[in-house]
Amino acid sequence: MEANNQTTQVMEFVLLGFSGMSILLLPAFLTIYLFTLVGNSMIFTLIQLDSRLHSPMYFFLSHLSCLDVCYSSVTIPKILVNFLRQRHTISYNQCMAQMFFLMTFAGTECALLAVMAYDRYAAICQPLHYAQLMSRRVCVPLATTSWIWGLLDSAIHTALCTNLAFCGANQIHHIFCDVPPLLKIACSDTYVNEMALHAASIFVGISPFLLVVVSYIFILSAILRIRSNTGRQKAFSTCAAHIVVVIIYFGMANVNYNRPSAGYSLEVDTLVSTLYCIITPMLNPLIYSLRNKEVKEALRKVLGGALRIVQSAKILTHK
Known part of the structure; x- marks a missing residue:
């Protein structure tokens, strides 16, 4: 009862990551968010519309695109609102x-990237099967398990x-609410939380990697055994x-969660967190669209069909 009463004393937290920064950053974050939404939604839509993309690899890619949209939508809208009000706060309930x-979404993406790697293993190493x-x-149970994996991990933390x-300390040295910065300002025993974090880093982070x-x-x-x-x-x-996405995602996650707690300024922490949670989801559709001929062909097909519909509508309007 005492812990619960103390918890209610803090009704909101102050996010120090972007405090003191210019409102001129707002257009940049809005542009990144819109690009993330459009890019990932485009890939998801192409996969649903083009029958050539109805394969396991693109099935999992559609889940990855959906994840990236959700991932960005958890953090960026709140950042934009705080920039508009010039007050970088978040309520206790919103923080949780x-x-x-x-x-x-982070735990699900780790598991999903591992599933996508297994899909590439099956395609190249076991083509007959x-x-x-x-x-x-x-495929459906693998994707479902990935979502449940992330959900259970998050529910525990x-x-x-x-x-x-x-107990009164409400300044979070971060740009969003996450477990490590919250543990730093808690005034109760955090041993169980820290052990849960270490276990999660092994089972949710290191194991999929x-x-x-x-x-x-x-x-x-x-591949090396292929003669031609x-x-x-x-x-x-x-x-x-997939290799590029894995390197970027797990690399940024490792820097974000496993860097030393001392020796880094708030500005460096803000930059790392921004790269991990805001820039990475934007890069995924760009990487897949530039490196994948089938995605580019599907995009040309959809755009060509849309152009023909517009031209037909103009002809009918003139008539």
Whole structure:
């Protein structure tokens, strides 16, 4: 009861990450958010409309695009609102909700990237059994499990954080609500929360990354056994975009969560967090659209169809 009473003393938190920064940053963040929404929505829509993209790889890519939209929508709108009001605060309930959804989508993306690596392993190393290994009866449970994986991890951390007491200290050295910065200002024992964080870093972060690494070791071995240069290039091209996304996402996540707590200024923390949670979701559709011929062909097909519809409408209007 005492912890709960202390928790209610803090009704809102102050996010120091963007405090003191110019409102001129607002157009930049708005542009990034719109690009993220349009880019990921475009990929998701193309996959649904073009039958050539109805394969396991693009099925998982559609989930990744949906994740990136959700991921950005958890943080950027609140940042934009705070820039407009020039008051960088967030209520206690909003903070808990933001942390819950942010960790859900982050955990889901880790698992989904590992599943996508397994899909590339099955396609390159087990081509004769690919249809069976990655049938719809397999793909749907894998995608569902990825979402549940992130949801359970987030639910545990959020439940533990709601039991923490905040005795007046409400300044968070971050740009959004996350577990590590909240633990720093809590005035109750955070041992269980810290142990949960360490366990999550192993099971939710490191384990999927190791699965990705192992998958690509087998993939690289299989590619090197291909005799023709054309065959090797074709096999590698199917993995290139995913490899780039994995490096960016896990690299940024590692810098964001595993860097030393001392020796970094608030400005550096803000930059790292911005790259991890705001820039990365924007880059994913750009990477996949530039590196993937099938996505570009589907886009040209859709744009060509839209152009013909517009031209037909103009002709009918003139008549």
